[in-house]
Amino acid sequence: MIQELSIINSTPKIRRPLKQGRFGNPLLSRKQVERCVELLAESISNYYCSMANGGDDVVFLTVMHGGKTFSSDLAPLCASQPAPSLKDPGYRSWYASYRVVDRYIDIKSYDGQIRGEPVVMASDLTRENLAGKRVLLIDDICETGNTIVETIQFIRKLCRYSQQDIDRLVRTVTFLWKPECPSQSLRPDWYGYRTSMHFLSGYGMDSKDGSCRQLPAIFIDDNRQSMVKKPSWAFRFDQSETGSPINRSQKPR
Ligand SMILES: O=P(O)(O)OC[C@H]1O[C@H](OP(=O)(O)OP(=O)(O)O)[C@H](O)[C@@H]1O
Numbered sequence: 001m002i003q004e005l006s007i008i009n010s011t012p013k014i015r016r017p018l019k020q021g022r023f024g025n026p027l028l029s030r031k032q033v034e035r036c037v038e039l040l041a042e043s044i045s046n047y048y049c050s051m052a053n054g055g056d057d058v059v060f061l062t063v064m065h066g067g068k069t070f071s072s073d074l075a076p077l078c079a080s081q082p083a084p085s086l087k088d089p090g091y092r093s094w095y096a097s098y099r100v101v102d103r104y105i106d107i108k109s110y111d112g113q114i115r116g117e118p119v120v121m122a123s124d125l126t127r128e129n130l131a132g133k134r135v136l137l138i139d140d141i142c143e144t145g146n147t148i149v150e151t152i153q154f155i156r157k158l159c160r161y162s163q164q165d166i167d168r169l170v171r172t173v174t175f176l177w178k179p180e181c182p183s184q185s186l187r188p189d190w191y192g193y194r195t196s197m198h199f200l201s202g203y204g205m206d207s208k209d210g211s212c213r214q215l216p217a218i219f220i221d222d223n224r225q226s227m228v229k230k231p232s233w234a235f236r237f238d239q240s241e242t243g244s245p246i247n248r249s250q251k252p253r
């Protein structure tokens with residue numbers, strides 16, 4: 001405590017005004033981002049708590065590098081949701097009834113704004129640390145869905161899973177989803193906001209020169225400002241639709 005105070009007291013005050021960056025107003029403010037992550041965390045946590053096998057591991061698989069910021073906001077909130085078995089509504093259990101295990105996969109599909117085939121660069125996944133476990137795949141944005149599909153294929157090969165295993169164990173969440181993408185192969189199980197086909201930066205998403213990932217809000221990073229539509233609030237895990245990342249005809253389990 002004393003240590004913390006001395007650090008705070010010695011932090012120099014920033015007196016210079018911040019320069020206006022190249023972006024205008026954010027498409028999504030920091031406040032909107034934070035609120036949305038909280039709601040996603042609540043829904044995701046309820047889902048995994050309802051799986052009822054208290055103490056199960058759920059592998060939070062972050063798709064690097066874009067998914068890193070969203071994942072590090074989401075995971076602590078998911079790990080501190082009220083467990084549904086606790087009757088007292090005022091009580092927030094510190095730990096949910098499942099254990100979150102962090103893993104990553106580094107997969108690249110874009111060079112700047114140019115889309116290519118997704119390539120797995122690195123990962124800390126092994127058959128031993130993954131097989132039989134529930135997986136939540138976490139990424140910043142889903143446009144074609146190819147990155148997520150490729151990651152699921154990677155898991156499938158590694159663990160020698162059938163399609164039924166994938167349907168039972170693997171779920172996906174992205175902060176943003178672009179439903180208008182013409183070559184789309186997947187809709188994430190959970191998403192925060194739907195957005196139109198602009199190239200976006202911030203909150204994990206890089207600009208074409210590789211910068212801007214660290215921006216706390218989300219900005220439009222192309223020249224089509226006049227066409228800007230605010231993204232519609234569309235967070236959900238829709239029980240009446242798919243629970244399965246690939247086979248959309250099946251209901252969630
Ligand atoms: O749905 P898709 O069309 O596959 O696009 C989504 C992917 O594109 C971006 O990754 P990118 O390949 O730019 O790598 P990065 O995460 O390192 O930025 C983003 O972070 C998603 O992973």
Ligand SMILES: Nc1nc2[nH]cnc2c(=O)[nH]1
Pocket residue numbers: 110141142143198199200201205206207
């Ligand atoms: N940075 C970034 N990466 C993407 N990958 C797919 N869509 C996008 C986007 O809008 N921004």
